[in-house]
Amino acid sequence: MPNHPEHPPKLSTTRIVAGEKPKRKRRAVEIIAVAALVALIGAGAAVASVTANNNAAKNDAAPQPSAAATLKLGYFGNVTHAPALAGLQEGIFAKDLGATKLSTQVFNAGPSAIEALNAGAIDAAYLGPNPAINSYVKSSGASIRIIAGATSGGAQLVVKPSITSAAQLRGKVLASPQLGGTQDVALRSWLAGQGFKTTPGGGGDVTINPTDNAQTLKLFQDGKLDGAWLPEPWASRLVLQAGAKVLVNEADLWDKGQFSTTVLIVNKSYLEAHPQTVEALLKGHVDSVKWLNTHKAESAAVLNAGLKVAAGKPLAQNVIDRSLTELTFSADPLAGTFPELLAHGVAAGVTRQADIKGIFDLGPLNKALKSAGEKPVSATGLGTQ
Known part of the structure; x- marks a missing residue:
């Protein structure tokens, strides 16, 4: 029967074939899939970033201890x-x-x-x-x-034979291998214990000239030094080759030598x-x-x-x-x-x-x-x- 103007037309229905989803549902699934893919890419990027940072940290870290060339x-x-x-x-x-x-x-x-x-x-x-x-x-x-x-x-203060006591060192010139060296420190601290003042620049009650050991031997032989606090073999060389005498054997200043x-x-x-x-x-x-x-x-x-x-x-x-x-x-x-x-x-x-x-x-x-x-x-x- 023909449609009457007073009756609205019937709405058409969408036929759903077996296995086919409605368009609205399909679009929702597509959106979810895209979101999942984005999340997966982001996670991968994050993992890559962490891996890169870890590798960079390893590269920046100090090298592992090793045998030296x-x-x-x-x-x-x-x-x-x-x-x-x-x-x-x-x-x-x-x-x-x-x-x-x-x-x-x-x-x-x-x-x-x-x-x-x-x-x-x-x-x-x-x-x-x-x-x-x-x-x-x-x-x-x-x-x-x-x-x-x-x-x-093996360290001694050796001096001219005429010097027989610490008191006689006032005004004398002594040598040590180098300012701040072990024998230099031993000499200066021992002199301080004897009541003498010394300065790193060579002033004070006793003059201390830091001098190369070989030069010390020559200066002593030439009469330009009164003594020196020296390690071996230089103490022995001054005694045996230059006529010096031992005023202080450092071993005597320490417990059990x-x-x-x-x-x-x-x-x-x-x-x-x-x-x-x-x-x-x-x-x-x-x-x-x-x-x-x-x-x-x-x-x-x-x-x-x-x-x-x-x-x-x-x-x-x-x-x-x-x-x-x-x-x-x-x-x-x-x-x-x-x-x-x-x-x-x-x-x-x-x-x-x-x-x-x-x-x-x-x-x-x-x-x-x-x-x-x-x-x-x-x-x-x-x-x-």
């Missing part, structure tokens, strides 16, 4: 540095360092060795304890660590970057000390050969023989004496009072000592062991 070692041409001389001459360091190339530099005194170490010219050094203490104090612990002892004893003359130190950054190399150095050091203590009959000849390399010529036999009677070789740094050594530096005016806890890192040394069948040594609360 080279080790630059400083030492003196003195008998007090016998562990270094023997270790080099007998090839002990070269053997224990393995693939690490060893280079060396010879110094006259500790402060100059410290300057070279802080400048990166050397990585480790044999030197006296006072320059090591001074460097540690000045850098607030950032510069060096003492990793072993080497030598005890034990005081540290030479220690082995390393740049703190080098220690952190190359602990394996430092362990190898310490193995060589322990082996060198052991060699000295088990080859006494031949040690003088070996040390003289090392001194010829370091100082240009060997010592007279009586000089090296006298020197060796004054020395003890040990990997123990005698850490318990370091507070007193610091006090000496303060009294001498070359350092300031400070906390030196942390100056020793003896863990690698004790590892080497254990491997060698020897007893561990103590940091006496001044570092790790």
Whole structure:
């Protein structure tokens, strides 16, 4: 029947075929799918960003500790540095360092060795304890660590034969190897204990001229010096070759005659970057000390050969023989004496009072000592062991 104008037309219905969704529902599904895809892309981007950041962090992180390609070692041409001389001459360091190339530099005194170490010219050094203490104090612990002892004893104040008492030193001219060095500190602090004033510039009741050891011998022979506080072999050379007499044997000033003359130190950054190399150095050091203590009959000849390399010529036999009677070789740094050594530096005016806890890192040394069948040594609360 035709539609009547009064009757509205019937609304058409949408036919739904099996498996086909209504357009409205299909659009909703499409929107959800797009949203999910965006979220997935965002999550992937986030993961990629985190991964990139982690990789960047790994790239920016400090390199992992490793064996060093080279080790630059400083030492003196003195008998007090016998562990270094023997270790080099007998090839002990070269053997224990393995693939690490060893280079060396010879110094006259500790402060100059410290300057070279802080400048990166050397990585480790044999030197006296006072320059090591001074460097540690000045850098607030950032510069060096003492990793072993080497030598005890072997330092004396030798003077003209006419000087028989401390009182006669007033107005005299004395020498030490270098301002702030261990013998310089010992001399200045001892003079302070005798009531004399000295200044780093050479003024005061007694004039102290820091002088190269070889030049000290010549000046004393020429009558231009009244005496000097020196390590071996220079004390023996002045006694045997220039007619000096011993006024003070430093061993007499310490409990049981034990005081540290030479220690082995390393740049703190080098220690952190190359602990394996430092362990190898310490193995060589322990082996060198052991060699000295088990080859006494031949040690003088070996040390003289090392001194010829370091100082240009060997010592007279009586000089090296006298020197060796004054020395003890040990990997123990005698850490318990370091507070007193610091006090000496303060009294001498070359350092300031400070906390030196942390100056020793003896863990690698004790590892080497254990491997060698020897007893561990103590940091006496001044570092790790």
